Amino acid sequence: MYKYDEYDQRIVDERVAQFRDQTRRYLAGELSEDEFKPLRLQNGLYIQRYAPMLRVAVPYGLLNSTQIRKLAHIARTWDKGYAHVSTRQNFQYNWPELKNVPDILAELATVEMHAIQTSGNCIRNVTTDQFAGIAPDEVVDPRPLAEIIRQWSTFHPEFALLPRKFKFAVSGSSNDRAVVQMHDIGLEFYRDGSGELLIKVWVGGGLGRTPILGEVIEAALPWQHLLTYADAIIRVYNRHGRRDNIYKARIKILVKALGIEEFKRQVEAEWAHHKDGPNTITQAEFDRVAKFFTAPAYETLTDRDAGIDAKAAEEKAFANWLKRNVHAHKVAGYRAVTLSLKPTGIAPGDISDKQLEVVADLADKYSYGELRTTHEQNIVLSDVKLGDLYALWQEARAAGLATPNIGLITDIICCPGGDFCDLANAKSIPIAASIQQLFDDLDYQHDIGELELNISGCMNSCGHHHVGHIGVLGVDKGDSEWYQVSIGGKQGNDASLGAVIGPSFAADEVAGVVKRLIDVYLENRSVDERFIDTVRRLGHTPFKERVYADRQPGKQKVEA
Amino acid sequence: MSNLIKLQDGHAAIVAADGWQIVRLPVVETEVKKQAGKVVLFKLTGAESATAEQIAGTEVPAGKVLLPLSVWLARKAEFAARVAAGEIGVWLATHELIETLAEDQTDLNVFPVIAVFIERFADGRAYSTGALVRSRFGFKNELRAFGDVLRDQLFFLKRCGFNAYDIRADRSAEDALASLQDFSEPYQGATVIEQPVWRRYARG
């Protein structure tokens, strides 16, 4: 994992001092609300319904146990004893007080953490595959270049106030787990026939009000040019992106308006001036950063463990957990483990300070002290010995972190919604809870199999509903809360956007609607077909017909 | 005392008297653009800056003046002698492109000052303008930001090549000086401090 040197530490310390002074000036009335807003946003501080929300950066989702303990301490000291894992792999606190935020940032700085550019119209935290460095299908470890991007983008003077937020995602495996096509810039690292590291660059993807999948602007960029090429793209965007309408200000709108050919032409014309400039990455700099991401001292193990097999045969709960929460590892005898933050009845992604302490202990005991956050709002221990799985499971289970539902219908991605967020049309956490309750039976969940259900409380799409196999979106309808349901969205290499199935539903109908969608799937699936495959094969009609079969608009509600 | 901070040889100080007058276009009635009920303040790149009447009606006083780009482009013949005397600078609106000026006047260094009007501090287009003025068009003289210029953006302006900052009149330029030093060793290469930190130092 990357370790700060004096330069990294100084930048973070200077940021704390700067923000402390900005907060002081704001509280003293020397900075207006409007003037303070972009400053606090670029420190991850939103003003939401009840209190500010503080978003702490977890660069490309990688953390160590010391950092997790610090996050637990902050949750206890300045929040209500819990924190939240976000869909961009960051940590969020829902209840800090503004006046305490400089102290929180100072605490974070002691463990090489910060909240820099986790919000605001700037380059945001880079996200990547939660299995980076350990995935069997990985071609290139994306983390060194992700760290290089982090440093380059931190306080980039030219891109401090872009038309809108700007998100990078990077991936280095054949199966994309970082949703690269859904980002302003998505990067896929790969190797050509001669082993050269190249980058496929997508531009102009994004969710929000106008969900768009990115387009390929450059299919084979040599890695040395990553930063200068990004400088060129973002300069074109900074100058020509729309600033007159917040809903049309993302780069995706500019790319669509110009067309990818013309946009590429402008970028290349700009890049001609940047290419081979000082930001060109040298092998020496790459190597300096890459050496932080070397593999731990793995033991030589066999990839089978009779003891674990026996336990799995004895205990179905353990077998279920092995099936859903344990993932392949590139090293024989090791596994990655997902700790589920999605038990029924807890807001998806929430974790208490006590659980954080347990997670830190588990990481120290079983996984070289490192862990990752996932964009599905769970936590991964990346390097667990096969033989330790049973012990780990027992400890995780005791802490409520072993719900065997990863990738299943109750592993819901959900935004904070109307319970916390000022922009919400509707609540989203209670909808997640109602669905989790209806599908609580584990056998039933496992029978349904892989299914991604994503919920957003409004069109800003924090909950990624567009790419959920089933997506739920809170919509405005007078003063009551209504929900639109879509199906057919998917993340990954064959990403697609879901389509709305029809008129919206009241809150207490949503779980029933989901149940009907699942029924149609269960009745029609062929062997090994996932929900999304059945939707793609059959089209939307049978699903729509079932959901709306007995529904007179405005009269009959959908019953579970 | 003015509210103008100048950087000279890395040292920032408030200048006693500026000496340059900013020439503005006469105000005309324009329709208020609205989108979703909100007044649209931002002109997009490429939008027209001034009408022919405004340009013709702009009065240019004697002495050192900063002309609106549109006035310079339309009326530069009038100012040839004053350019030679070092009395003419040009200012760009936030949405105006430096290319427009550079295509017209290939050697920008005939101007002692180029200024960029920051209509709203949260609009980062001026940063790219500054970077281009310096690195693409080789401008070596004073590059000034004026308008909604606030201390918390100074560090970025500085690194994008601006070396003069006319702090908004209701704010203290004295206080603002401190913010030019917010960060001592930035990561990335940019217009000012061209080399990224890993080229400046051996980072182990």
Ligand code: HEM
């Ligand atoms: C409670 C306060 C929150 C507010 C006010 C808020 C606001 C917003 C807004 C306005 C957007 C849309 C920006 C745009 O596309 O132009 C957005 C997008 C997004 N938010 Fe939030 N959000 C909040 C919390 C969260 C949380 C807790 C998460 C993670 C669980 C989250 C994840 C995201 C993501 C992933 C997007 C992006 C979609 C994209 O790439 O287009 N947000 N948020």
Ligand code: SF4
């Ligand atoms: S999707 Fe809407 S309701 Fe949900 S957190 Fe984002 S802005 Fe708030």
